[in-house]
Amino acid sequence: MQAMILKKLKEPLEWVELPDRLPGPHEIRVKVLACGVCRTDLHVVDGELPEPRLPIIPGHEIVGRIDALGSEVQGLELGERVGIPWLGHTDGTCPYCLMHRENLCDHPLFTGFTRDGGYATAAIADARFAFPLGDVGTDISIAPLLCAGLIGWRSLVIAGEAGKIGFYGFGAAAHILAQVAHWQGRSVYAFTREGDERTQAFARSLGAVWAGGSGDAPPEPLDAAIIFAPVGALVPAALKAVRKGGRVVCAGIHMSDIPGFPYGILWEERELLSVANLTRQDGIDFLKLAPQIDIKVKTTPYPLQQANQALADLRAGRFEGAAVLTP
Numbered sequence: 001m002q003a004m005i006l007k008k009l010k011e012p013l014e015w016v017e018l019p020d021r022l023p024g025p026h027e028i029r030v031k032v033l034a035c036g037v038c039r040t041d042l043h044v045v046d047g048e049l050p051e052p053r054l055p056i057i058p059g060h061e062i063v064g065r066i067d068a069l070g071s072e073v074q075g076l077e078l079g080e081r082v083g084i085p086w087l088g089h090t091d092g093t094c095p096y097c098l099m100h101r102e103n104l105c106d107h108p109l110f111t112g113f114t115r116d117g118g119y120a121t122a123a124i125a126d127a128r129f130a131f132p133l134g135d136v137g138t139d140i141s142i143a144p145l146l147c148a149g150l151i152g153w154r155s156l157v158i159a160g161e162a163g164k165i166g167f168y169g170f171g172a173a174a175h176i177l178a179q180v181a182h183w184q185g186r187s188v189y190a191f192t193r194e195g196d197e198r199t200q201a202f203a204r205s206l207g208a209v210w211a212g213g214s215g216d217a218p219p220e221p222l223d224a225a226i227i228f229a230p231v232g233a234l235v236p237a238a239l240k241a242v243r244k245g246g247r248v249v250c251a252g253i254h255m256s257d258i259p260g261f262p263y264g265i266l267w268e269e270r271e272l273l274s275v276a277n278l279t280r281q282d283g284i285d286f287l288k289l290a291p292q293i294d295i296k297v298k299t300t301p302y303p304l305q306q307a308n309q310a311l312a313d314l315r316a317g318r319f320e321g322a323a324v325l326t327p
């Protein structure tokens, strides 16, 4: 197999040839068909997440076809198309797993971070954490659903029954969730980098009722806001944009420091919380819903060997929607 591998933090990925591996008893091996590029991959490469495992093959939005099955695998078949998400393994026994919050497991493995991911021609996954995908939809358009879609979905659920919902940062996740929220009958308010009129127009084209810069006040107070961009200064901005009792959800795995802010913008029972990882139930729920919504996923494909270019373009905000690697 071939892979783009991270050997040293903050250095470009390297193209390597690796020996083919066989799956363990509970594992599957897939031929990778497509792998999305997520902002978390940038945080991995930049060393912004604790306890990285090196060397590591990044990538946790994997669409693949099973070409080898472990002896204990149940419910999946050779040749089946599956999705492999960020949550790669849990212990199943810690207090969080037992309270159905496996996203907070004490001993997890994360695909593309602490176990090898999908920037490769093949990948091995714990079969219990892979999702059957069926054969409807293209590999490239499904890949971004596996993290941007899934963790965005969890964030939307946690944002609650908000009729007026703001999205700060309108990239891969928000462009998918805007369509979900619009379909649910909510009004979406999109906040982009200041002056980014192209992305604001993109947001309106996906159903946003209003789009503006991240420092702008929305035309009316919001019921909730989700912050997708990794920018701590957006926290006080979003708190100011929500009404009394409104909720602000931080959806990213990493954020720059949050600046000090007056208590008055949190007071009146506004809530501030974060979303971490996903549970398998989130994946099952979202992947069941997604085909009913006919989500238009805007993708920019790159050959696998151009993963470094895809990461650089993501960092610079050079494309709309999501980058996807294909072997």
Ligand SMILES: [Zn+2]
Residues within 6 Å of the ligand: 090, 091, 092, 093, 094, 095, 096, 097, 098, 102, 104, 105, 106, 107
């Ligand atoms: Zn656990």
Ligand SMILES: [Zn+2]
Residues within 6 Å of the ligand: 038, 039, 040, 041, 060, 086, 147, 148
């Ligand atoms: Zn991700």
